[in-house]
Amino acid sequence: MAKERSEHGGRKDRDNREERDSEFIDKLVHINRVAKVVKGGKRFGFAALVVVGDQKGRVGFGHGKAREVPEAVRKATESAKRGLIRVPxxxxxxxxxxxxxxxxxxxxxxxxxxxxxxxxxxxxxxxxxxxxxxxxxxxxxxxxxxxxxxxxxxxxxxxxxxxxxxxxxxxxxxxxxxxxxxxxxxxxx
Structure with a gap:
């Protein structure tokens, strides 16, 4: 019984988070590719700059780094949502x-x-x-x-x-x- 409640609570929390995230639009501003030369060749890394806003006066930006572009963009988006400001x-x-x-x-x-x-x-x-x-x-x-x-x-x-x-x-x-x-x-x- 307790397990069912926690699952339902977790699902409800996830749905609320998705609903809250859907109000924001995110724009990818810049991607930077860096290469590290190693014994077998080159290892590429990516850095993403993303701007997030709700088009109603709240906006934030974030920076994320990862080995793949989608992961870097996801990290940057999360960072942007943590640092929102309100603009009159x-x-x-x-x-x-x-x-x-x-x-x-x-x-x-x-x-x-x-x-x-x-x-x-x-x-x-x-x-x-x-x-x-x-x-x-x-x-x-x-x-x-x-x-x-x-x-x-x-x-x-x-x-x-x-x-x-x-x-x-x-x-x-x-x-x-x-x-x-x-x-x-x-x-x-």
Missing amino acids: LREGRTLHHDIDGRWGAGKVTLRTAPPGTGIIAGGPMRAVFESVGMQDVVAKSKGSSNPYNMVRATFDALKKQTSPRAVASRRGKKVADVLGRRGGSAVAE
Whole structure:
């Protein structure tokens, strides 16, 4: 009897995990192949960089290494799901304000954009924006084009993003007071 319960509980837990995982989309940003020369020839290893998001403001990235590509991607995806961040979006489609991010030699500039602009960004940054659910953003990468540094610099910028509601609560004011002339009637997320 106890065995049946544990099996059922395990199955239920696994189903919940699969359901939770299904809400996320994962994008493979980069795969790096390295070779180790050994007596019999070469041994190949793979490193994968993956971005995971729910397209509703949560996003994360991860790095995984293994002898085969699928295993490296699986490890990277698990790592990405452990380190999710929440990004406040204006109207669920763009940033609240322009921001710069930096990681090592990778520098990025992210700018808000009017509706219909789309995602104007290079490869690794585009994967992050699509995963987070942004529809309108203009981004420029300056400095390193290394995908790891670009993704980390983009995350650095997104972590600095604040919503008018958060600023208003921190200052003890109303959202309309914080927004001022720009559009006090617009309710911010």
